[in-house]
Amino acid sequence: MAEETLLSDDFLRQLINVGEVDIVVGLATHNNAKTIEPVLGAIQSGALKCFPRERVAIINADGGSQDGTTELVAKASIDDLWRESKVYALRTLHSISVPYARTPDPSKALQTILAAADLLRAKACVLISPESTTIEPDWLQRLVRPVYHDNFDLVCPIYTRQKFEGALVRDLLYPATRSIYGYRIREPYGSEFAISGRLVTDFLGRGIGNEDWGKMGPEISITIMAVTAKYRVCQSFLGTKAPSPRGAHDVVSVMRRTAGALFSSLDSNFPVWSVISGSENVPTFGTATEVEPEGARINRRRLLEMFSTGVAQLEPVLRSILSSSSLSELQRIAALGINEFDYPAELWAKTIFEFVASYHKSIINRDHIIQALIPLYRGRSLTFLTENRNGSAQNLQHREESLCADFERLKPYLLEVWADRK
């Protein structure tokens, strides 16, 4: 059993004291004292308002916080909320904080939360990012209701984003997962999502969290497992995603957790995805809101410089990964000026598929393949930025759809390069 190895005796004792629950809300934290309080408040309000009759437990898996995050979670009380909202829960809302490691490990954090949910026999488990400062109490209901009432197994979020937020999701994760696995899931790597008790048990039982792709990107691995095992998947519009502070994400580690996990998942799931062509919609709850205006200014020249330098300096590495036609095309566009620069969608899709095939064949060290993708992603981001600088939300959607169509059209090319013995 996963619980035996993941959960400490003390944590188990606390869980046994809680008994069975209906909903588990998981928070994987690491030094989130600045943002955790409003997030906790929204979760508690959401539980009181939307699930007053359900037994809810907040499980906080902490990766060695030094800023008092765990104390804040442990102290969290719903008494104040009761007084303020005049809504009374019929059940107790438990809050447990457990340190799972001294350093953050997203895979272990997720497994700890899921193991706790499994032990508490929760019908639904919802994961909330402690950095989601824009969270509203309704998010809990939007995520949990499809699992709790409509029998779905995975609820992925759809966020309203600022125009240039989530470039990697828009340009790589969404089109690639859609074309490969055949489901139009807008956020395959969500900060927030909900899963059913049976998916939790199956995920732990199959030991996905211990496989390479599960360890690399636990969030995306749940989505991939759900679609490959034919679980019922849906999406729910949540609201505005909290804008990440500029430079908050290290692109290399983000690329490993997302593209790395996606590429790695393809080896064992080949029989499933290789027979899929096209893509299908998944049920979507809620309504979309307008794309918010972009406030950020990005130095396009620097992006171009990073792309051009990357293509030139990494030429020997790219030569082993890409076909000669794709490489020469990249070298051609790397020489273009800022105003003429264009990294076409078709070339981008071909590039990604050639990277996928090289990753599968381990042409060079797999982590090096993922790192070599970063300058190219920057080049594609520049084109995305240029194309959509003055475009409306509708234009943006149209371009996204067109990119996805290119990925789907080139799926046979992926199968071809995948099978190529060279």
Add this chain to the structure above:
Amino acid sequence: MREIIVNELTQAFQEMAREIAHYLPRLIVMLIIVLIGWLIAYVLKLVARSLLRLTKFSKLSENAGATQLLHQAALPSSTELVSRFVFWVAWVGFVLLGVNVLGIAGLQEYISRFFLFLPRMFVALVILFFGLVAASFFSRAALLAAVNANYRSSRLLSTVVRVLIIVFAFSMVFEELGVAEQTMLIAFATVFGAAMLGLAIAFGLGGQDLARKFLEKRLVQHNKEEREDELSPL
């Protein structure tokens, strides 16, 4: 007089015949050993080649950069080279065994030395191979890290890493083989020391201000600026 000559000649021929009769079976045994050795060596070559193909050794050697080196030196592929090496080592071993059967004094010591040298040669080859693998891996890792950090002289950094590891691997190989041990050690220490001293002088004395600015730009401001220029990926 004539009789003496005939006697001497007869004795010499008899002696020669005795010697030949004495050596002929040994010679035949030697030839048989050499022939069987050739067959065994050939089979070993085929087995080695199949094993290397099964374990995708050529891919490993390509990753290590060894294939490129061999190609530049107009040598056969790494798989072919290793299987040929196995053949020659095995066959030369059998030839020496055969020669040993002849019982030629003095040769036996050289033969035993050869067999004692084989394990060291094998270890040296293993060191060289893993040295090349490490050089290729770490130089590529340095190149990727430098490019992704937008460091301008990424290739130079990568080359320096590669050369240092290769020099280190070769010094270990020569030490293992016992070839010019002291010379290699001194040469390595000199090259390494000179490189470090050069860098220390260049950065420490020659351009204190430049070094400070360079480090500040690279490690403090530049990272911040660069990160701020990224689009938010998630």
